[in-house]
Amino acid sequence: MIDYSVALRGAFFDIAAVADSADDIASHARYLDDGVLFLRDGRIHALLPWQEAEQYLHPLTGYRDLRGKLLLPGFVDAHVHYPQTEMIGAFGEQLLEWLTTYTFPVERQFADADYAAEIARFFVSQLLSHGTTTALVFCTLHPESVDALFSEALRLDMRLLAGKVMMDRHSPEYLSESAEQSYRQTRELIQRWHQRGRLGYAITPRFAPTSTPALLAAVQQLREEFPDTWLHTHLSENLNEIAWVKNLWPEHEHYLDVYHHYQLAGPRSVFAHAIHLADAEWQCLHDTGSAVAFCPTSNLFLGSGLFRLPTCWHHQVRMGIGSDVGAGTTFSMLRTLGEAYKVSQLQSYRLCASEAFYHATLGGARALRLDDYIGNFHPGKEADFVVIDPAVTPLQQLRSERCKDIYEQLFVLMTLGDERNISETWVNGKRVWGNAAEE
Missing domain, CATH: 2.30.40.10 (Urease, subunit C, domain 1)
Structure with missing residues (x-):
């Protein structure tokens, strides 16, 4: 028996x-x-x-x-923003203008713990009703947003990775913090939530343009103090973003070099988008054991570009699929895979069903270094x-x-x-x- x-x-x-x-x-x-x-x-x-x-x-x-x-x-969503749930389908902008026009005003509301709890419950219910059982999630700058999301995931015994956004420049005053404050609050959240139940903490600098050298140094320090946490950020999503990074960090040849300088590339590091990468950046991702998240619906919706899946395979870089709600237009991994197929078709790559479902299950789990726990029926x-x-x-x-x-x-x-x-x-x-x- x-x-x-x-x-x-x-x-x-x-x-x-x-x-x-x-x-x-x-x-x-x-x-x-x-x-x-x-x-x-x-x-x-x-x-x-x-x-x-x-x-x-x-x-x-x-x-x-x-x-x-x-x-x-269960489906694995390798990149999604829970505070942006209510602004999905916001019209007419590309990345940088979209952040200023829509994202920052919405994220402001998550200083209210009750509001954060309401959206966290809705967000988790959306994941589950769409078949997603694991996700790597951006919260907001507010610790209340992290507490709300982790509390809901813990209640359901759900495997979830998340973290508070860290940013100390080029953001509205109402979303501003110092590098020291960001470090302190993130450290407290790691101690409160990391490895509690099936939860994992992801240290989450928004992206290089909203990070001073002091902030990225703080992120590096946190990674050294808590080496089993994740690192979750954005990379090379939009051409104007890349030009901005080059202007802010002229001493670095490539966008990824900024993160790598602070030793932020590595196992359990997940970089969302990774559309416009040089070969040297792909090689760095491979050499450090980093992973990327392919976000087809948001890449198309914001006009950011086409992710190069064959190049990802060529360089043997771990990859998962991200819905990237709210620039992404659906929580459904089925619909997201359909868009991934179209992105691939535009580049004469035939994304077959077995590969697509691999990326949404075991491949996504591998990108998050969770394939020993989830991803198939072993x-x-x-x-x-x-x-x-x-x-x-x-x-x-x-x-x-x-x-x-x-x-x-x-x-x-x-x-x-x-x-x-x-x-x-x-x-x-x-x-x-x-x-x-x-x-």
Whole structure:
């Protein structure tokens, strides 16, 4: 007998191992059209084909029948801003003007702890209802924003990485702080939240233009004091931004050199966007074990540029997919993967379904250095997964019926799918979100 608390029967797809190339991914893909997932103490105990699993089912406990559904590892959002949830779809600007016009005024509100708690609850519910079980999140400059988000994630036993924004120049007076204040508040937040439950702290300088040398030195000091924290910031998103960095930091040849000078590149460092990189910057990312977040919807929405996925593979740089809400236009990883496909098509790169779902699950977990804990259905990993209904509209049903194999079905899902396809979301072995029609 298998000692389990929950058994779920359905179809399953995951990627069994990390890959060094796009071609490797398909060889590691695993699909069971009829399998049983056994859970125990919030973890994956076993995933077996039905014919093998049936003998281990307890006569009284039985199993939950999800046939007709597809179970995937929970989605990993490698870059998202929770305070920008309420300003998603803000019109007409590119990055720097967009920050000044929309972002900074909205972030001002998060000094109010009650307001921060309200948006944090909404944000987390949006992640879960869209099938995202792990995220790397920007908060605001205010410690209240961090406390609110971590409190909500802790309540659900969710794996979440986040941190307070650090910035001490080129921001409105109402979002200003000194490097010393930023260091002190960040240090207190790390001590309060890091490694509590399934939470991790991400030291979060907004980006080089809002950082003085003193602030980046403070970030470096925090990284040295707390080496198992994450580093989360922006890199080379917009051409005007890059020119601004060059003007502010003329002694450095490239944008990434600014961060690297303060030893901020390295394992657990995640740089969002990374669109306009020189080969030397790609090489530095590889050599230091850093990761990048590909944010297709925001890159298109703000007109920032096209992420070069083949170049990322060529330099063997870890990469995850980011929704980047609120410049990103959806919490849905399915819709985000559809946009990633279009970005790739514009560069004559064919992003197949197995690769796309790898980046949104195990590849994203690897980018965050969490692939030992999440990302697939391996025994011992944390039981974070999503239950997908692949045909929730007449068009999807028509198209799904004509799919030849699981890869075509997954491609149709990321092309036509959205949050309506999310039937259930499970976190740490518990069902934390379900379609109201199925409650």
